[in-house]
Amino acid sequence: MGHRIITISREFGSGGREVGKRLAEVLGVAYYDREIITAVAQRSGLAEEYIANVSERGITAYYPITFGHTFAYSSGIIDPQVEVMGEQNKLLKSLAEKGDCVIVGRCADVVLRDYKPFNLFVYADQASKVKRCLERQGPDEKLSENDLKRRMAKVDKDRSRYRALLTDSRWGERSAYHLCVNTTGWDMHALVDALAPVVSGWFAQQGK
Amino acid sequence: MGHRIITISREFGSGGREVGKRLAEVLGVAYYDREIITAVAQRSGLAEEYIANVSERGITAYYPITFGHTFAYSSGIIDPQVEVMGEQNKLLKSLAEKGDCVIVGRCADVVLRDYKPFNLFVYADQASKVKRCLERQGPDEKLSENDLKRRMAKVDKDRSRYRALLTDSRWGERSAYHLCVNTTGWDMHALVDALAPVVSGWFAQQGK
Numbered sequence: 001m002g003h004r005i006i007t008i009s010r011e012f013g014s015g016g017r018e019v020g021k022r023l024a025e026v027l028g029v030a031y032y033d034r035e036i037i038t039a040v041a042q043r044s045g046l047a048e049e050y051i052a053n054v055s056e057r058g059i060t061a062y063y064p065i066t067f068g069h070t071f072a073y074s075s076g077i078i079d080p081q082v083e084v085m086g087e088q089n090k091l092l093k094s095l096a097e098k099g100d101c102v103i104v105g106r107c108a109d110v111v112l113r114d115y116k117p118f119n120l121f122v123y124a125d126q127a128s129k130v131k132r133c134l135e136r137q138g139p140d141e142k143l144s145e146n147d148l149k150r151r152m153a154k155v156d157k158d159r160s161r162y163r164a165l166l167t168d169s170r171w172g173e174r175s176a177y178h179l180c181v182n183t184t185g186w187d188m189h190a191l192v193d194a195l196a197p198v199v200s201g202w203f204a205q206q207g208k
Numbered sequence: 209m210g211h212r213i214i215t216i217s218r219e220f221g222s223g224g225r226e227v228g229k230r231l232a233e234v235l236g237v238a239y240y241d242r243e244i245i246t247a248v249a250q251r252s253g254l255a256e257e258y259i260a261n262v263s264e265r266g267i268t269a270y271y272p273i274t275f276g277h278t279f280a281y282s283s284g285i286i287d288p289q290v291e292v293m294g295e296q297n298k299l300l301k302s303l304a305e306k307g308d309c310v311i312v313g314r315c316a317d318v319v320l321r322d323y324k325p326f327n328l329f330v331y332a333d334q335a336s337k338v339k340r341c342l343e344r345q346g347p348d349e350k351l352s353e354n355d356l357k358r359r360m361a362k363v364d365k366d367r368s369r370y371r372a373l374l375t376d377s378r379w380g381e382r383s384a385y386h387l388c389v390n391t392t393g394w395d396m397h398a399l400v401d402a403l404a405p406v407v408s409g410w411f412a413q414q415g416k
Contacts (some may be wrong), residue, residue, distance in 0.1 A: 194406040199404050
């Protein structure tokens, strides 16, 4: 239980993933994000894309069963989704046992609460989130600003719903986090260089 | 407009004032809190205690006129309260013009937005706020835990109402702040030592 676990929750487009990645580099610890999904997929034998969707959206009876893959069992639509969450949570715990790390998303702050993680919430104002997303669109993506705003709202809502399956504490509600940081206007390198000592300071005080 | 202005908003009992005071020390800048009230009182000729109350509670038609002092004019109950807010806001601006500083409370983040302050929100979980308040009670104060919880809720509600007079952005809503920090479990010295470089880093990036 003595490892330094940093969990990152984030508004879509705020750069939370970049903060997490850089923070892991600066602190010299492991970084987990979509890799988790891959690993879960390999364990459970479920399709990776399906799992990525479940872990972003949470369990829902409305989830289309025709997602493009057959499941190991077909006794109902909820079962494989519960399976995914269960596998993912087990995996998160095994990663936390393994060593110091940064974990982005997956409600790791809730799943790993017994490991006393440092929980960071990353957000930004809408204009800078839109700008960030537009800059990062691939050559095949041509989402308009309005499309992006809708997508943002939807992704954040899905995250919120996923969280609600695991805990009473609401997504984005400050009480669940040690620190909430607004990335608007920050150079990401400068921000993470400044944040890393806050995280280290916290763990040092906890004797980690 | 080039000064480094740090504003601190805080949940009652979270240690926001202490964070502000230490942050001012570490950064070597001026610190303003209740001193503002005193100065406003001296300017406007209104009673200091009355002003302290108005600035915490905001303007309200229900405010008791029998507060214990006569006013410069008696054309209605709202006038002196508007006067207080106006004087206080003017004073905040003159402090911001004067030099680098930390200002706790008084909605300085809103009043001074043109000065591009760094806005910090300080919070904590209820158990640690209660503990903090109990430890800091004077020998004449004997508030029970329940009394304290009620007082906490009331003070925070009053702050929220005061803010609503000045801006649409809600008190405690993360979007209004650059950083929201949970003091629960932190040694205040360690916390502020870790936070100061985040604030300096922000200003350095803004060329301040």
